[in-house]
Amino acid sequence: MNEQTLSVTGMTCADCARHVEKALKTLTDIVAVDVAYPQSVAHIRSIQPLSLDQLNATLPKNYRVAAAPSSHADTPAAKPSRLNQALDSLGGLFKPRGDVGTKPTNAELRLRVAVIGTGGAAMASALKAAELGAHVTIIERGTIGGTCVNVGCVPSKIMIRAAHVAHLRRTSPFDDGISSTAPVVRRDRLLAQQQGRVDELRHAKYEGILDTSPNIKLLRGEARFKNAHTLVVKSTAGDESEVSFDRCLIATGASAAVPPIPGLKETPYWTSTQALVSGAIPPRLAVIGSSVVAVELAQAFARLGSHVTILARSTLFFREDPAIGEAITTAFRAEGIEVLEHTQASRVAYANGEFVLTTGYGEVRTDQLLVATGRTANTRGLALETAGITVNAQNAIVIDRGMRTHVSHIYAAGDCTDQPQFVYVAAAAGTRAAINMTGGEATLDLTTMPAVVFTEPQVATVGYSEAEAHLKGIETDSRTLALDNVPRALVNFDTHGFIKLVAEAGSGRLIGVQAVTPEAGEIIQAAALAIRARMTVQELADQLFPYLTMVEGLKLAAQTFTKDVKQLSCCAG
Structure with a gap:
């Protein structure tokens, strides 16, 4: 290996x-490249020497590379060369750490990566970076694992x-033959x-993996930037x-956003975190919000x-297809469940164990209040400005498709960024950031x-809605299939909902799917793969789908573009 x-x-900027760096990586013999603007230095590792x-x-043409000045001293007492001084201030890949003129060891050549957080994005990134040879320091101020496993998805x-289960024991489509019992x-x-x-x-x-990963060091505490290379x-x-670093990933997640409703902060309201660990089910619960968290927990408590x-x-779901x-x-x-549309609380009060919400339509009285109006990025306290990192109006870190911030060696992923707040997006972003x-x-x-x-029925979407397109x-060109046309829904005696396909007019290419069905979450990945493969609705209609499955609804919905599915026999091809 040549270095x-x-x-x-x-070079005039980062x-x-x-x-x-990107241009040099196009050479097939290049294994790794690290270019530092302030020091005007490039470090290259290649399979064979490159002229x-x-x-x-x-x-x-506006960039040129030349041989760097020799880093060897003329005498033992000589000071380090300007190059070694530059490398020492840079940190970075292939950084000599020993005496002047000595060859660095493999350990000294390792990239130093700092990761702030231990949630989905942070862990995926730390593991991938360690796998790729970096030395990783992962920093956590609270409970290891982040939102998803501790207070979110799981x-x-x-x-x-x-x-x-409680709902099914209380009521089901089969109550005439199987007696129901209030649980x-x-x-x-x-x-x-x-x-x-x-x-x-x-x-x-999380914890077990960190304990057994020798290339990852866990540091407990709250991190902030001292400068663009130090936490x-x-x-x-x-x-x-x-903690000095060559690269850094910010993956600090998000917390419940609390609207500025007069009186709210003086009450013992819940966010989703408190709701999920509540030891009792309140007789009456009011939910402020129509977010995913709001509707999921509202139905669960009901x-x-x-x-x-x-x-x-x-x-509800005002940003999605109105249906x-x-x-x-x-x-x-x-x-x-009472759903009060176009209703806001102008004031919240709490007295004698009761919340009183003032609205334009009168008062709402309740035993407990859940505020679920979205989540806000955990970026305050990081001193991002000292490293030159940019946030948007919602204090979320702005990143590009490669998860880079405006500071080229600092990355961000997950809910603290301007990407969609899903743990699988966060994990995928963290892995790519590490790469x-x-x-x-x-x-x-x-x-x-x-x-x-x-919720039940579940809601699942992928690609464009009609309005977005x-x-x-x-x-x-769109079609909506009611669930009373899906054999699985018929035999379940549960036909509430629909599957909607959005196709590009002319080409017939599938560009979006919206589903409100039981098990919609199991259906939507097939739709995502079809869109990814640029399939037309006719190609989707021609595929084999197992009979008496909910996902067969995709095929039936595709068939509606050219046929009346009510006139087809069961499992018609």
Whole structure:
């Protein structure tokens, strides 16, 4: 393996360094490249030596590389060369750390990566960077594992599933033949079961992995930037230490956003975090918000015994196809959940164990209040400005498709960024950030990102809705299939919902799917793959789908573009 250190001329900013780095990586013999703008230095590792002519031939004409000055001293007492001084201030890949003129060891050549956070994005990135040879320091100020496993996806889906079982015992389409029984809900036991599984998964997927990863060092404390190459970490005991890095990933997640409603902060309201660990089911629960969290927990609490009232500023799922919100609102009201559309609380008060919400339509009185109006990025306190990192109006870190911030060697991923707040997006972004931090070139394509809401019926979407396509100037041809045309729904005696396909007019290419069905989350990935493969609706209609499955609804919906599916026999090809 050949290593070269070169001086670079023509660079005027950090973006120039990225252009030079990207151009050099096009050479097939190149294994790794690290270019530093402030020091005008390029470090190259290649399979065989590369001439200056070869290197310059691949660069844009305004950039040039030349042999760097010798780093060997003339006498033992001589000071380090300017190059070694530059490398020492840079950190970075192929950094000599020993005496002047000595060859660095493999350990000294390793890239130093700092990761702030231990959630889905952070762990995926740390593991990938370590796999690619970096030395990783991962920093956590609280509970290891982040939102998803501790206070998000995992506990909420356990609670939702328990609520589903309670609902089925109370009522089902088969009550005429199987007698229903009102369940006794022991919330304390359900909570113990829920937290037991959370603890188990946190240990198996986070704590245990960190304990057995020799290339990853866990540091407990709260991190902030001292400058663009150094973090200050304050421990719970109050002492501070510094972590120098060549690359850094910010993956600090997000927290519940609390609207500025007068009186709210003086009350013992819940966010989703408190709701999921509540030891009791309140007789009455009001929910402010129409977010995914709001509707999922509203239905779960209703099925476990609360009388639930939702206050939606607009309508449920107002950003989606209107049919989605209409279908879920109808389903909720059928279960006894009050949905107050176009309703906002102008004031919240709490006295004698009761919340009083003032609205334009009168008062709403409730025993407990859940505020679920979205989540905001955890970026305050990081001192991002000292490193030159840019945030948007919502304090989320702005990144490009390679997860780079405006500072080329600092990356961000997950809910603290301007990307969609899904743990699988966060993990994918973290992995790609690690690839890029270690010399690769990976991007995250979100054009076929599936999304699922775990209400009943479930809501799942991928690609464009009709309205979104029209905003992009795409003419559409769409069909909506009611579930009473899907054999699986018929035999389940549960035909509430629909599957809608959005195709590009003319070509017939599938560009979007919206589904409100039981098991919509299991259906939507097939739709995502079809869109990814650029299939037409006719090609989708021609595929084989197993009979008496919900996913067969995709085939039937595709067939509606050319046929009346009511006139087809069962499992018609």
